[in-house]
Amino acid sequence: MAVSRILARPLLASFFVASGIDSLRNAETIAPGAKPVTDRFVPLVEKAVPQAPVPTNPVTWIRINGAVQIAAAAALATGHFPRIASGVLAASLVPSTAARYRFWETSDPHERREQLTHFAKNASLAGGLMIAAGDTEGRPGLAWRARRAARDARREARHLAHSAKREAKLVKAELT
Known part of the structure; x- marks a missing residue:
């Protein structure tokens, strides 16, 4: 302190x-x-x-x-x-x-x-x-932690969406 x-x-x-x-x-x-x-x-x-x-x-x-x-x-x-x-x-x-x-x-x-x-x-x-x-x-205060959590959640959502698209392309390639 x-x-x-x-x-x-x-x-x-x-x-x-x-x-x-x-x-x-x-x-x-x-x-x-x-x-x-x-x-x-x-x-x-x-x-x-x-x-x-x-x-x-x-x-x-x-x-x-x-x-x-x-x-x-x-x-x-x-x-x-x-x-x-x-x-x-x-x-x-x-x-x-x-x-x-x-x-x-x-x-x-x-x-x-x-x-x-x-x-x-x-x-x-x-x-x-x-x-x-x-x-x-x-x-960090509550406001900073909330902004940080929201930013991390958006980044994780983008990552998951990208991974899901990649997996969908792989599955489509295997089926055709």
């Missing part, structure tokens, strides 16, 4: 460990800001999975998001399923950013600038996570 991956993954994950711990410790404080997000999110989840028990309390969702961030960050930092962990972290970043950094609702210029800075930071983290989620560590 490249040294850059050995260093970059734990560094990227460290933010999410800290953020997850903060979410678990301060869920009640964060909940009022998260309520508009959870109010929109809960009906979507209930519609998608009607039989599942879906919590409606914003504090519960904040704690769930914090626990998911800690678990996925630990997986990313240790190199266990780094692509999946990066995708999970990117997905968890969306509701937490929408809940905490809604700069467009703030009228105070100083607070708006702070919110916008944090929003941009989270957008940058999302970009890094997308890169990490697509990192195959130099091994």
Whole structure:
């Protein structure tokens, strides 16, 4: 594994460990800001999975998001399923950013600038996570393997067609 991956993954994950711990410790404080997000999110989840028990309390969702961030960050930092962990972290970043950094609702210029800075930071983290989620560590990805398999199948089909024509000519020559 490249040294850059050995260093970059734990560094990227460290933010999410800290953020997850903060979410678990301060869920009640964060909940009022998260309520508009959870109010929109809960009906979507209930519609998608009607039989599942879906919590409606914003504090519960904040704690769930914090626990998911800690678990996925630990997986990313240790190199266990780094692509999946990066995708999970990117997905968890969306509701937490929408809940905490809604700069467009703030009228105070100083607070708006702070919110916008944090929003941009989270957008940058999302970009890094997308890169990490697509990192195959130099091994062929699924798309490359699929193209390669299709090319090999076409080549084998041409070979089989050519062999079948040759065999047909030989059989025809023997019969005549």
